[in-house]
Amino acid sequence: MSSEEVRTSSQPAAAAVASKTEALLELRNVTKTFGGLTAVSKVDLIVRPREIVSVIGPNGAGKTTVFNLITGIYEPSSGEILLAGRSLAGLSPDKIVLQGITRTFQNIRLFNNMTVLENVLVGQHTRLKAGVLGSLFRTRSVVAEEKRARERALELLGFFGTALVARQDEYVMNLSYADRRRVEIARALAADPKLLLLDEPTAGMNEVETLEAVKYIRRLRDELGLTILLIEHKLAVTMGMSDHIAVLDYGQKIADGLPDEVRYDERVIAAYLGRQSETKAEDDESAAEEA
Numbered sequence: 001m002s003s004e005e006v007r008t009s010s011q012p013a014a015a016a017v018a019s020k021t022e023a024l025l026e027l028r029n030v031t032k033t034f035g036g037l038t039a040v041s042k043v044d045l046i047v048r049p050r051e052i053v054s055v056i057g058p059n060g061a062g063k064t065t066v067f068n069l070i071t072g073i074y075e076p077s078s079g080e081i082l083l084a085g086r087s088l089a090g091l092s093p094d095k096i097v098l099q100g101i102t103r104t105f106q107n108i109r110l111f112n113n114m115t116v117l118e119n120v121l122v123g124q125h126t127r128l129k130a131g132v133l134g135s136l137f138r139t140r141s142v143v144a145e146e147k148r149a150r151e152r153a154l155e156l157l158g159f160f161g162t163a164l165v166a167r168q169d170e171y172v173m174n175l176s177y178a179d180r181r182r183v184e185i186a187r188a189l190a191a192d193p194k195l196l197l198l199d200e201p202t203a204g205m206n207e208v209e210t211l212e213a214v215k216y217i218r219r220l221r222d223e224l225g226l227t228i229l230l231i232e233h234k235l236a237v238t239m240g241m242s243d244h245i246a247v248l249d250y251g252q253k254i255a256d257g258l259p260d261e262v263r264y265d266e267r268v269i270a271a272y273l274g275r276q277s278e279t280k281a282e283d284d285e286s287a288a289e290e291a
């Protein structure tokens, strides 16, 4: 698929005004080490409201670690992460969700033994007020809150059309891969985020499903006003919809710019080609060993 095919509707919208707008998310000189390994090294990143920003890079470049740092799964070894100017230091993942950051995962993480609707309801739990006593005695306010939560969950499923609403009582394990990705996004939306992190939202999808995903990611920004940071391996997808693209290699940010700037950046080309030739050399070595 060419980037032209993906770039079907709006051009990156926020880039023109980006330099004048305050950051929603800011990484300042963020480093994460695991023992002797530096997974993320002195990374700066700015994501402004209503931007779609991609983080790309070869395998092992540090992309997922950046997501885990933003969502509080890991603490930076040094540096700072701010949301709307406020540091997220020391906040647990739950508290970071309450600040307005939610995510999806590279390997879809849904509760397979729960229905589509129940999975989306789980996403709202951080926002529900019912305490233990209220839930036990099912007070009127708890019943009303549950009703509102179900309505909201159905509304979120409806964002993806009528198909998932019709299958609200189906176990998620019976859904197609593409539908499970949609349910995971609906669950992330249920916590009412400002910033949505999508970890490889089109992984495992065919070309038609990928184009569909590109459209709804744009709609998340255009209709729900969300800011989106995504990791994506399909370069045509990122090139077609990103306001800017940050490129990581061995934990360092080696480029950050408009799609066309990044596409022709010599360091970026070298990083991708370098890793490919490493992989090829490893393949050749193991083939030689096997022979």
Ligand SMILES: Nc1ncnc2c1ncn2[C@@H]1O[C@H](COP(=O)(O)OP(=O)(O)OP(=O)(O)O)[C@@H](O)[C@H]1O
Residues within 6 Å of the ligand: 034, 037, 038, 039, 057, 058, 059, 060, 061, 062, 063, 064, 065, 066
């Ligand atoms: N919990 C951890 N403990 C030790 N090393 C880790 C841990 N998490 C990540 N790493 C290492 O940090 C580096 C960056 O990994 P990361 O998963 O962030 O890369 P990535 O760019 O997301 O890769 P991929 O595209 O393959 O998912 C790798 O060398 C990885 O082995």
